[in-house]
Amino acid sequence: MEIKDDNISAMCRPAIGEAGRTGDWRDSTPVIDPAKCIASLKNRPACYLCWLYCPEGVVITGNPIRIDLDYCKGCGICAEECPARAIAMVMHEEAKNE
Amino acid sequence: MPEKLFNVNQKEYILPGNRSCQGCGLSLAYRYILKALRENTIMTIPASCLTVLHGLYPTTSVNVPCLNCTFASTAASASGLVAGLAAMNRTDTTVVAMAGDGGTFDIGLQALSGAAERGTDFIYVCYDNEGYMNTGTQRSSATPIGALTTTTPVLTKQQNKKDMMKIMEAHDIPYLAMMSPSYPVDLYDKFVKAKRIKGTRYMQISAPCPPGWVFPPKDTVKLGRLAVETSVVVLYEIEDGKFRLTGRSKTLAEKGTRAPLVQYIEKQGRFKKMSMEQLGKMQKWVDGKWNEYLKRAEG
Numbered sequence A: 001m002e003i004k005d006d007n008i009s010a011m012c013r014p015a016i017g018e019a020g021r022t023g024d025w026r027d028s029t030p031v032i033d034p035a036k037c038i039a040s041l042k043n044r045p046a047c048y049l050c051w052l053y054c055p056e057g058v059v060i061t062g063n064p065i066r067i068d069l070d071y072c073k074g075c076g077i078c079a080e081e082c083p084a085r086a087i088a089m090v091m092h093e094e095a096k097n098e
Numbered sequence B: 001m002p003e004k005l006f007n008v009n010q011k012e013y014i015l016p017g018n019r020s021c022q023g024c025g026l027s028l029a030y031r032y033i034l035k036a037l038r039e040n041t042i043m044t045i046p047a048s049c050l051t052v053l054h055g056l057y058p059t060t061s062v063n064v065p066c067l068n069c070t071f072a073s074t075a076a077s078a079s080g081l082v083a084g085l086a087a088m089n090r091t092d093t094t095v096v097a098m099a100g101d102g103g104t105f106d107i108g109l110q111a112l113s114g115a116a117e118r119g120t121d122f123i124y125v126c127y128d129n130e131g132y133m134n135t136g137t138q139r140s141s142a143t144p145i146g147a148l149t150t151t152t153p154v155l156t157k158q159q160n161k162k163d164m165m166k167i168m169e170a171h172d173i174p175y176l177a178m179m180s181p182s183y184p185v186d187l188y189d190k191f192v193k194a195k196r197i198k199g200t201r202y203m204q205i206s207a208p209c210p211p212g213w214v215f216p217p218k219d220t221v222k223l224g225r226l227a228v229e230t231s232v233v234v235l236y237e238i239e240d241g242k243f244r245l246t247g248r249s250k251t252l253a254e255k256g257t258r259a260p261l262v263q264y265i266e267k268q269g270r271f272k273k274m275s276m277e278q279l280g281k282m283q284k285w286v287d288g289k290w291n292e293y294l295k296r297a298e299g
């Protein structure tokens, strides 16, 4: 990698996936049920507690709410904090989808 | 749903795919710290979990400039950045030093005390995960009594936690705040406020750590909430010497209700060898602090 820089120190550049595809760390996957999700039911920005509490910032607000599964580590905080119990942590969901 | 949530800066500064553990309380807190501080910010960070989160050369997972400094020099490094920016007439950039409890309560203490005494214009953030977590959970002076760590593996830690907020308050600095990632909007508001204040600002965050405290990653937010419900962690700020309880802690004080400490202790594997005597000692310590805060909030 060629770096042309006057800086004498080692300098990093920002990159998504610095630690690789951290979605591979997951053993269970958050699956949102739009029929229960408050934001989906109201069809406007509402609740969004899953977005608020996700330590990775991989919850994407909107209708429906999406999760960036390439990098979601599967901690399960969103499912735990969802007031409508609209998120289920499903084991090996990806295996099923593939 | 908190109305204020929609006023929070929507931009993310931590990029997905970083090295923090699943359910890391530090990571959640840092998301909101950077949202509140925004672009014109420069970080300086010593060896810690936060360095790991920032990533390995030549890439980083954080979209804010950051200098990696040596362990004991965090606040000295910040002082240098402040002086350098002043020499370049750059008045628009906030210098932020951020370290763990090991890097703050223990190893970085003298540099921090020096910078605060000089009134250096910067924000110092301590994320307190109550141990040297990055190197495998060694005890620090922030570890609570009765906790198992890899350096207190049999008898557990024998001493109460050091009151770092008190030490920093003794430096007569313009702003101090105590926060939890389980209350992200409270945390966000305090950082927005701190950014506008001049002089040394000290911000301490209690950051639940699933592997170090031994609890499932899904419970990070719940555990942070329990810490506040039991008043092990109290949300407050001290602005120009004026003490104010905030958020849930303010509500608890008004209602006069608190949960017993044991509800917080029993959720964490690190306390599995805590004796009844230690539990009593910690409850007494927690009650003492709480009563002190109540008195200060009144006056």
Ligand SMILES: Cc1ncc(C[n+]2csc(CCOP(=O)(O)OP(=O)(O)O)c2C)c(N)n1
Residues within 6 Å of the ligand: B047, B048, B049, B050, B071, B072, B099, B100, B101, B102, B103, B104, B129, B131, B132, B133, B134, B135, B140
């Ligand atoms: C002078 C020095 N001593 C020891 C170390 C090894 N070391 C790196 S990170 C770390 C633990 C840091 O603990 P803390 O500041 O609490 O942050 P945390 O890991 O909990 O995020 C230690 C001991 C070091 N890098 N430099």
Ligand code: SF4
Residues within 6 Å of the ligand: A032, A036, A037, A038, A039, A040, A046, A047, A048, A049, A050, A051, A065, A081, A082, A083, A084, A085, A086, A087
């Ligand atoms: S927390 Fe649950 S109900 Fe609220 S927006 Fe997220 S999925 Fe919908």
Ligand code: SF4
Residues within 6 Å of the ligand: A030, A053, A054, A055, A056, A057, A058, A059, A067, A071, A072, A073, A074, A075, A076, A077, A078, A079
């Ligand atoms: S499981 Fe964890 S990382 Fe994945 S979306 Fe939910 S809170 Fe975020």
Ligand code: SF4
Residues within 6 Å of the ligand: B019, B020, B021, B022, B023, B024, B025, B026, B027, B049, B129, B133, B134, B208, B209, B210, B211, B212
């Ligand atoms: S050890 Fe604890 S503080 Fe460090 S990255 Fe993991 S969860 Fe976060």
